[in-house]
Amino acid sequence: MTFASFIIQLLNGLASASSLFLVSAGLSLIFGVTRIVNFAHGSLYMLGLYGAYSLIEALGRTPLGFWTSVVLAALLVGVAGVLIEVLVLRRIYKAPELFQLLATFAIVLVIKDIALFVWGAEDLVGPRAPGLSMAVEILGRRIPAYDLLLIAIGPVVLLALWLLLRRTRWGALVRAATQDREMVGALGVDQARLFTSVFFVGALLAGLGGALQIPREPANLELDLSIIADAFVVTVVGGLGSIGGAFLAAVLIGVAKAFCIGIGTVHWFGFEIAFSKLTLVVEFLIMALVLVVRPFGLLGRPPATQRITADPAPPLAVPSWTFALVWLALLLAVPLVADRYVTILLTDIFCFALFAVSLHFIMGPAGMVSFGHAAYFGLGAYAAGLLLKRGGLPMEAALVLAPLVAGAFAVVYGWFCVRLSGVYLAMLTLAFAQISWSIVFQWDSLTGGSNGVFGVWPSPWLAGKTAYYYLALAFCGAGVALLWRVLFSPFGYALRAGRDSPLRAEAIGIDLRRFQWSAFVLVGTLAGLAGAVFAFSKGSISPATISIAQSTDGLIMVLLGGVETLTGPVAGAAIFTWLRDEVARRTEFWRAVMGMVILLIVLLFPQGLVGGLKALATRFRERAL
Amino acid sequence: MLNVKDLHAYYGRAHILHGVTLEARAGEVVALLGRNGAGKSTTLKSIMGLVPAASGEVSFGDVRIESLPPHRIARLGLGYVPEERRIFTDLTVMENLTVGRQAPRAGAPSWSEDKLFALFPNLARMRERPGGRMSGGEQQMLTIARTLMGNPRCVLLDEPSEGLAPIIVEQMAHSIRTLKGEGLSVVLCEQNLHFALGVADRAYIIEKGQIRFGGTMAELAADAGLREQYLSV
Numbered sequence: 001m002t003f004a005s006f007i008i009q010l011l012n013g014l015a016s017a018s019s020l021f022l023v024s025a026g027l028s029l030i031f032g033v034t035r036i037v038n039f040a041h042g043s044l045y046m047l048g049l050y051g052a053y054s055l056i057e058a059l060g061r062t063p064l065g066f067w068t069s070v071v072l073a074a075l076l077v078g079v080a081g082v083l084i085e086v087l088v089l090r091r092i093y094k095a096p097e098l099f100q101l102l103a104t105f106a107i108v109l110v111i112k113d114i115a116l117f118v119w120g121a122e123d124l125v126g127p128r129a130p131g132l133s134m135a136v137e138i139l140g141r142r143i144p145a146y147d148l149l150l151i152a153i154g155p156v157v158l159l160a161l162w163l164l165l166r167r168t169r170w171g172a173l174v175r176a177a178t179q180d181r182e183m184v185g186a187l188g189v190d191q192a193r194l195f196t197s198v199f200f201v202g203a204l205l206a207g208l209g210g211a212l213q214i215p216r217e218p219a220n221l222e223l224d225l226s227i228i229a230d231a232f233v234v235t236v237v238g239g240l241g242s243i244g245g246a247f248l249a250a251v252l253i254g255v256a257k258a259f260c261i262g263i264g265t266v267h268w269f270g271f272e273i274a275f276s277k278l279t280l281v282v283e284f285l286i287m288a289l290v291l292v293v294r295p296f297g298l299l300g301r302p303p304a305t306q307r308i309t310a311d312p313a314p315p316l317a318v319p320s321w322t323f324a325l326v327w328l329a330l331l332l333a334v335p336l337v338a339d340r341y342v343t344i345l346l347t348d349i350f351c352f353a354l355f356a357v358s359l360h361f362i363m364g365p366a367g368m369v370s371f372g373h374a375a376y377f378g379l380g381a382y383a384a385g386l387l388l389k390r391g392g393l394p395m396e397a398a399l400v401l402a403p404l405v406a407g408a409f410a411v412v413y414g415w416f417c418v419r420l421s422g423v424y425l426a427m428l429t430l431a432f433a434q435i436s437w438s439i440v441f442q443w444d445s446l447t448g449g450s451n452g453v454f455g456v457w458p459s460p461w462l463a464g465k466t467a468y469y470y471l472a473l474a475f476c477g478a479g480v481a482l483l484w485r486v487l488f489s490p491f492g493y494a495l496r497a498g499r500d501s502p503l504r505a506e507a508i509g510i511d512l513r514r515f516q517w518s519a520f521v522l523v524g525t526l527a528g529l530a531g532a533v534f535a536f537s538k539g540s541i542s543p544a545t546i547s548i549a550q551s552t553d554g555l556i557m558v559l560l561g562g563v564e565t566l567t568g569p570v571a572g573a574a575i576f577t578w579l580r581d582e583v584a585r586r587t588e589f590w591r592a593v594m595g596m597v598i599l600l601i602v603l604l605f606p607q608g609l610v611g612g613l614k615a616l617a618t619r620f621r622e623r624a625l
Numbered sequence: 626m627l628n629v630k631d632l633h634a635y636y637g638r639a640h641i642l643h644g645v646t647l648e649a650r651a652g653e654v655v656a657l658l659g660r661n662g663a664g665k666s667t668t669l670k671s672i673m674g675l676v677p678a679a680s681g682e683v684s685f686g687d688v689r690i691e692s693l694p695p696h697r698i699a700r701l702g703l704g705y706v707p708e709e710r711r712i713f714t715d716l717t718v719m720e721n722l723t724v725g726r727q728a729p730r731a732g733a734p735s736w737s738e739d740k741l742f743a744l745f746p747n748l749a750r751m752r753e754r755p756g757g758r759m760s761g762g763e764q765q766m767l768t769i770a771r772t773l774m775g776n777p778r779c780v781l782l783d784e785p786s787e788g789l790a791p792i793i794v795e796q797m798a799h800s801i802r803t804l805k806g807e808g809l810s811v812v813l814c815e816q817n818l819h820f821a822l823g824v825a826d827r828a829y830i831i832e833k834g835q836i837r838f839g840g841t842m843a844e845l846a847a848d849a850g851l852r853e854q855y856l857s858v
Contacts (some may be wrong), residue, residue, distance in 0.1 A: 172720040176713040185710040186673055187725045188699030188775050 004139040009077060009262035010255060011138070015147035017254030019045075022209030023227055024234035024246040025161060027203035032129075032178040032241040033198045033440020036089060037423060039104040039552070043111035044203045048077050049219040050119050050152025050158075051127045058212070063131040075206035075460035080090065081203020085196050091603055093195075098369065099173035102559040103602045104551050108224055109595030115221055117589060126214035146215055157205070158247045159562040161421060163245070164201075174198060175358035178241060201300020204460075206514045225548045230436050232371075233287045239300020248298055253283050280625030281437035284319050288416055293426055297422055316365065316496075316566055318488060324481075331473055335466040349577045350476035354530035356557040357480045357570035359524040363555075364563045365487050366519045368417070369426045371530045372433025373527060373554045375413065378546025380406040380528025381535035385453035386446065395459040397530050399475075407521050409436070414520030416512050430548070437546045456535050472533050480528045484566055486522065495519055562600060626651045626779050626810045627672070627703070632681035632691075634671040641667045643834040644681065647812075652802065654811040656825035656842075658818060663723050664834040665814035666708055669781045672699050672812075675818035685779070702730050703776030707783045708814070710768040714757030720750055721767055726778060731842055733778040734807040741770040744800055762793035769800070775825060779810035784812045786820045798823045822846060830855045 027041045055069035088103050132149060135142035165171035173194055177184045185191050210223075217223075234253060238245025260282050263275040296302055335343055355377050363369040383405035387398035413432040417425055440447045447453065462468050486492050497505040498512040505512050535541045542552060553576065561572025577595065583590040605612030627649040645668050649655045658781040659665050670676040672683055674695040683691040690698050699705065713721050722738055729735040742749035745766040752760065755768060772780060785801065785852045792802060794817075801824045804811060815821040821828060821842070828845050829840040832855050838845070845851065 169723050169726070172716060172723045175715055176724045179713050179715060182675065182695070183707065183713075184724060186675060186699055186705045186707070187771065188727050189724070310712050372655055455672050568674075613636045 004141055005262060007139055008141045008143065008259045011143055011147065011151065012262070013255030013258030014154070014251060015150045015254075016258065018150040019209040019213045020227075020230055020254060020610050021154050021206045021247050021250035022157060022212070024231045024238070024250055025157070025243050025398065026205035026209075026240055027231050027475070028238075028243060028246050029174070030198055030202040031235070031423070033174055033181070034089070034195050035091070036100045036104065037426070038202075039101065040084060040107040040111060040224075041202070041231060041483045042224040042226070043108050044081060044206035044228045045162060045210040045231075046075050046115060046219070046223040047080060047111065048207035049214050049217070049223065050115055050210075051076055051125070052211035052214040053219050054119070056127060057428050060240075061127045061130050061203055061505065063129075066127070066130050070208070070214075074204050075210040076209070077207025078200045080206030081199040081206075082196055083617035084201035084203075088599060088603070089199075090192055090195070092394045095602070096563075098363075098555075098563060099602055102460075102556060105556055106595040106598035106602065108590040112221055112224060113414070113589045113592035113595070117592075119219065121221065123220040125218045128405060129215045129424040132328075147242055148214060148395040150216075154247065154250070157208075158243065161243050163180075168522040170197065184218065190253060202417040229430060230283070232427045232430055233283055235288045235297075236424060236431075237287050237297055238503065239297025240423060242297065242299040242301075243301030245297055253286060254489045256282050256286060270304060274442075277442040280442075281435055283434045284438075285289060287431045288428065291420060291424060292416060295424065297424075310592045316487060316564075317451050319566055328477070332470075335469055340465055343465050344537075345578065345581060346583075347465075347469050347472045348534070349574045350472040351530045351534035352475040352553075352557060352573040352577050353570045354479045354533075355527055355554055356561070356573040357483050358527040358530065359554045359567075360563060360569040361483050361487070362519060362523045365492060365499065366495045366516060366523075368421070368516060368520075369429075370417075370551075371430035371555070372548075372551050373429070373523075374546050374550035375429075375433035375436045376406040376410055376524040376549070377531040377534070377550060377554070378433075378440070378543075379409050380531030381541045381545045382447060382453065383528065384532035384535045385456040385541045388456055389453055390446070395457075395462070395536065399458075399536065402532035402535075403525045403528035406531065407525030409518075410524025410528075414517050414524065417520060420546075432549070433548065433551055434544065437543060437548075440546055441543045447543075452540055454540045457535045457539050462536075472537060475529060475533050479529050480570065483523070483526060487566070489516070491515065506577070515544055556598060560598065564611050565614070568611065568616060626653075626686065627812065628682070628684045629672060630682040632668070632671060632683060634667055634676050634681040635675065635679055636667070641676075642671060645671075645831065645834065645836055647829050647836060647839065649762060649812050651778075651810055652805065652808050653827065654805050654813070654825045656828040657812060657814045657831055658819035658821060658828055659668050659814075659831040661816065665831055666783055667834075668810070668831065669705065669783050669814060672698075673703070673781060675705075678713060690748045694826050697723075699775060699777075700727065702733055702776070702778040704772040704780040705776055706769050706772045706780060706782045707787070708787065708802070710761075710764045712756035712767055713761070717753045717755055718759075718767060719752050720773050721764065721771050725771035729773040730776045730778065733776050734809055735776045736773045739778045741773060744773075745770055762789050762796075765789060765793070765797065766800075773804075773851075775810070779812070780804070782811060782813040784814050784816065786815065786817050794820060805812075816856075818852065 004084055016576045021042065027038060030038050051073035052069050055072055057065055059065035059069050059604045084107055088107065089100060092100055092103060107443050132146040134145050136145050136148060136404065165175060173184065173189055177191065177194055178189065178443060181191055234249045237253065238249035257279040259280045260275040265276065267275045290298060334346060359370060380402045384398045384402035387393045387401055388395055393401070417428050420428055441449060457463060458468055467489055494510045494515050498510060498515060502512055531545060557576045558569045559570040560576060561568030561570065580590065580594060583593045585595065629645055629647045632642050632645040642664050645664070647657070657668060667676055671678050674690070674693055678691040681691065682689065685698070685703050686699055688701055692703065713724065715818055716724065717739065721821050722741070735772050747763055748766055748770060751763070756764065757765065769785070785797050789797065798820060801811060815824070826843055827841050830851070838851055
């Protein structure tokens with residue numbers, strides 16, 4: 001690489017870092033004060049792009065029209081953030097943190113469909129920035145003038161935010177609330193208004209980041225989740241709550257990605273390495289490395305323990321044998337009476353139930369929330385398909401070996417993950433899922449890339465829908481039973497002890513990290529089993545099985561059912577799968593419908609469906625007494 | 626000024642306050658005495674709305690406050706100084722004071738940074754120091770100063786002498802007498818009877834979430850049996 005191309009790649013990287021920084025800074029700010037991991041932040045960024053596109057169309061492609069549109073789009077997205085805070089989140093600040101997360105997933109779904117409804121499914125290519133569409137010559141290379149402007153905007157916003165946080169009373173309130181919001185309230189500050197203002201600023205930054213991207217990137221419906229993954233990486237690498245850290249991390253990652261693209265394909269020792277395809281991997285590798293060396297990010301500090309007086313999780317109730325046997329008998333009888341459609345739907349539900357129960361195991365009793373559980377589900381599915389198609393193994397062998405492959409990945413990923421806790425852990429799991437996804441997506445020759453793997457059918461004796469129904473019931477049922485059983489073994493007790501008090505658990509001689517690592521491997525293997533069963537039931541596998549959307553689906557299932565009960569995740573998986581199927585058959589906008597249903601449930605039953613019903617039953621019983 | 630009638634409160638399912646009744650009149654310093662775990666802190670938190678009142682009445686001036694959120698109570702002019710001090714460790718002394726600032730209030734002494742630095746001279750020397758790099762005594766002064774920035778009419782002080790060196794305890798007693806001199810009402814929780822005797826006009830004794838005694842400091846000082854029964858360790 002010559003010096004000139006080095007500089008060019010550096011500038012490229014810095015230009016793309018600016019928007020990333022804006023989004024991440026907003027995310028960080030909101031998280032700091034409200035302790036909500038706002039998954040909808042990427043949606044706000046996406047709205048920024050769409051909004052800027054439409055406004056420019058309306059106001060004209062002049063410099064004035066362009067810049068008015070950018071500012072207006074950012075302000076409108078800020079208002080959208082305020083609406084989200086006031087209409088939804090304000091009502092559930094007292095609910096468990098995971099429920100707030102569920103609400104933000106629902107908002108992602110709703111916003112995606114609003115965008116689909118308003119702007120359609122086609123990518124919208126925005127105009128070049130009027131007046132800045134020329135290129136500037138640097139070292140003999142041409143750089144778009146707009147990119148240079150973007151490079152300048154990053155530090156300007158950083159400075160503005162710094163002044164806002166360090167030199168105004170609002171900034172002092174925000175920083176104080178980040179540490180102890182209850183005390184801020186006791187000093188007479190209205191938290192609700194403070195939170196609303198923080199949401200406005202955070203959303204405005206996301207909207208600005210999006211609007212500024214319109215000359216560089218077409219507006220499309222996939223931006224929400226792809227940018228949120230990037231923003232998570234940046235905030236975590238920089239250190240949650242550190243605006244300066246977010247800037248540093250955005251630059252680091254932006255530049256690293258630009259260099260990957262710039263290097264292109266190289267030949268080393270006879271191997272051909274396509275660096276341009278490794279951008280995602282590089283980004284997440286940086287994150288994994290930083291988190292292992294500096295668990296709280298480059299400029300982060302150990303999070304101040306927010307004073308949240310949440311009640312400890314109640315002890316788990318053991319499902320009774322009669323309950324289990326009645327259900328088993330019913331499910332065994334289904335193919336005798338029901339039609340093909342019901343059988344297929346139930347087969348799906350079995351797979352997702354095991355997937356959800358394995359996720360529940362790790363995030364509930366083991367206390368490690370995973371944002372990337374689809375990694376194991378998808379790896380299991382791909383392992384099954386590839387062992388069959390590329391490995392030439394019989395289907396039965398592939399089905400048994402595939403979970404072990406997923407488990408092997410869990411050994412590696414888990415080793416890193418158990419070193420962290422809380423949000424950092426969750427984001428690292430997301431990072432590993434994204435690495436897996438991008439490898440699967442980009443390793444065309446092995447995995448079929450975006451097309452996936454086809455012809456993954458079970459052996460003839462299992463090919464009938466009824467036969468496969470029983471197979472799915474047997475394997476997934478056994479998996480669920482195993483996980484539940486383990487929870488009531490000494491291993492399960494140790495995990496729960498570690499969740500409730502890591503310090504005390506270690507003090508009585510539990511090697512917590514090793515237990516958590518084992519738990520990771522166990523649930524990874526079983527999620528892999530769910531994926532493998534799923535793969536053979538569908539006959540094909542697409543990268544969607546390993547995507548963020550699949551991970552969030554799992555979280556929705558668990559949280560919908562209720563994380564505090566054992567049967568909740570199963571109920572959540574069933575309801576979610578059935579509802580999605582029902583709604584998707586009736587309307588193109590099934591996401592919005594799902595999102596609204598979830599929001600309704602969140603607002604009405606902050607304990608999850610099963611938990612909420614139990615609470616209702618208890619109240620009823622107490623009244624009867 | 627502050628009237629509490631038959632206040633009940635819970636932590637989760639644990640019934641902590643079993644009908645607390647007490648009163649603080651304008652310009653008076655009232656001590657709430659009792660052993661560890663008797664319900665002193667919970668009483669203050671419950672008055673402040675930080676622990677919800679399950680039943681009972683709390684009036685401040687002529688406003689019923691038992692179902693108001695903490696920030697509304699604070700804005701009526703009721704200040705709260707927590708036992709654990711709860712300084713914002715990332716913020717400087719000046720910024721900590723900024724967070725507590727409210728508009729001046731009729732009928733209450735009004736405070737400025739300079740006036741507070743006169744009351745707590747130690748703080749004046751460390752205006753730009755982050756709260757996390759201060760000693761326990763300095764933090765105790767800062768937390769009181771921070772609450773005074775809200776120009777309260779009445780202050781709830783949770784164990785102001787706890788964990789402080791004797792000389793700082795002496796300063797603290799002096800500061801509380803100054804507050805009284807300014808016309809502020811004070812309700813303070815204490816385990817340290819000696820400290821309370823030095824600053825309070827009246828005292829209540831709380832035990833197992835109920836008030837067992839209410840009277841002047843002179844009455845309490847005269848009754849050795851009472852002290853033996855409820856306060857000796």
